[in-house]
Amino acid sequence: MYKIDAEVIENIAVGAALLGTGGGGDPYIGKMMALSAINEYGPARLVSPDEIDENAMYAPAAMMGAPSVLVEKFPKGDEFVRVFQKLEKYLGSEIKGVFPMEAGGVNSMIPIIVAAQLGLPLIDCDGMGRAFPELQMVTFHLNGVSSTPMAITDEKGNIGIIETVDNVWAERLARTATVEMGASTLISNYPSSGTELKRSGIANIVSLSEKLGRIIRSKEKDNQVKLQKVLDITGGYDLFTGKIVDVLRGTEGGFNRGKVIIEGLAEYTDEEVNVYIQNENLIALKNGHPLVLTPDLICLVDLETLTPVTTESLKYGKRVRLLALPCNKQWRSAKGIETVGPRYFGYDYDYDPVEELVRKERGQ
């Protein structure tokens, strides 16, 4: 257990934005909301899944929709607790702790706000170990946990509860509601027992985010030293360096969709990487061939500072580094690949683990 104070929040925001692979919301907005919450209610407590009550209920709280919209449709502040408490009331049993559903600038922060405001522990696990755009894309789903009952709300105060025949229907109904409510909503779903959290959750993701953020934010002057530390902790690869020369994007069906074209710099001169996006960076092609494929993590970071670049802040001329981190092994199962592999998103590639792609690329 450790305290989530202002410094820890700054670290988590940056580290989670890295793991958010471009999605999960703007870390600046998320951070400001969380800082304001602990300022008012005092620090939150981070608790390891090892220490939780197996028979108690736990639930996440998260933003759903197009992260770019949040910038214009700023939350009122009461939505996070409202959606969480609505689910609790509907369940008819007390929820003993909150956890993030995914890593990301906003979605790592919302559970901190709920934890601070309600005095509940924040559980150090999530359901993705990264960010993904759809509700059934969580490790809980792979293990047969139901996404519903699920609560959904907007900043106006509209509330929905859904119970669906499967998790894909939960995604469909919540997505249409999200679009109608203005393309971003707050949700609480996958209510889970402590046992389920231990089995299906990806443990220690909050503390990993915190460590990564602390490295990236450190005063260390040598960028290579910081980079190496990040790669060591995550088992990741530094695969490309370049300048963004084009960004194509739109908001479609409640998602941000787009493509970013990066022209190589230095050792990568005359090479080009294209990253395809649906809220998150999903696949990266180098000169037309797979460089990294979902569910492995494609992280674009600022070339100079290593600060993660979220989808909303991609722009022409920005110089970036592409890091690839292997996903949690739960995603590499057959059901995992079926749920979040390249073909689910409509890309005509078989999944190949990043380690394999790197080995082939390097001709080893």
Place this chain on the structure above:
Amino acid sequence: MYKIDAEVIENIAVGAALLGTGGGGDPYIGKMMALSAINEYGPARLVSPDEIDENAMYAPAAMMGAPSVLVEKFPKGDEFVRVFQKLEKYLGSEIKGVFPMEAGGVNSMIPIIVAAQLGLPLIDCDGMGRAFPELQMVTFHLNGVSSTPMAITDEKGNIGIIETVDNVWAERLARTATVEMGASTLISNYPSSGTELKRSGIANIVSLSEKLGRIIRSKEKDNQVKLQKVLDITGGYDLFTGKIVDVLRGTEGGFNRGKVIIEGLAEYTDEEVNVYIQNENLIALKNGHPLVLTPDLICLVDLETLTPVTTESLKYGKRVRLLALPCNKQWRSAKGIETVGPRYFGYDYDYDPVEELVRKERGQ
């Protein structure tokens, strides 16, 4: 109080289809479902709003969406009770009776099914005195009653509960869910106390439907005698007789929309009536001028049998009579006209009561 047996159901189905002004669903399907319910569970009891407990809760059960879809997406049979009981559970207080939200071939029947299956009284009132396409178009709304909490379900078993900041938001969110669920759903909303039912409900609508249906179905050979009885009971007018020469229609945003063109016969030769439809018949123009305007009722009936013609069964060559019935006076208030008047639906006419339009037409 009287018993709703098979004969009464046959009558209500026909009379409610007349008051349904083209919408509210196919009376044949509605009737078959209700007959099957009383066959299994025994007759339902119709109770006057005068006899209900003012402090108890009551709620309707209805179909939402495009009536034409119901023909292809036949209900399983458990949806009606499921949606009603879900609302009851969410409210946390027993619902002591069910009532129809509108008149119509299906929506007058669903509450009979719920009443029979749960052994609850069917209350002899509704919220429209006719049918209308949107959820806020009920007299309860005019009096400030909330449409939510509201339950919604589909034939697959997906369930939603919504609580909204106003009744227009309830319509928006339930409509998008309905479209996603396949263009027709079952709903239960406007949970109301007995006091509210007495104040806002349109009393005796089920028994009125029954009387109208009994007249239309009677063995009386002289059509004019039947017609006169219908007009006497409703204060209505027989305004046009003609042959359908064109039907334009589509399913759009979860509604059936269309226009029917009727060429005059007999005394109306060389005249043309156009009826504009959004699930229900909303306005009728004769030679380009208003003949009847929403919220007054535009009822198309078979020329020979007086059987109501619902939107789904409009077709080229059918010979019809157009009857106009004055709407319930609650609709003629300023808020009533704002909610369901011609301009709400995008027609560029000020509402003029049918009595006035007839007086002008007849040059009186």
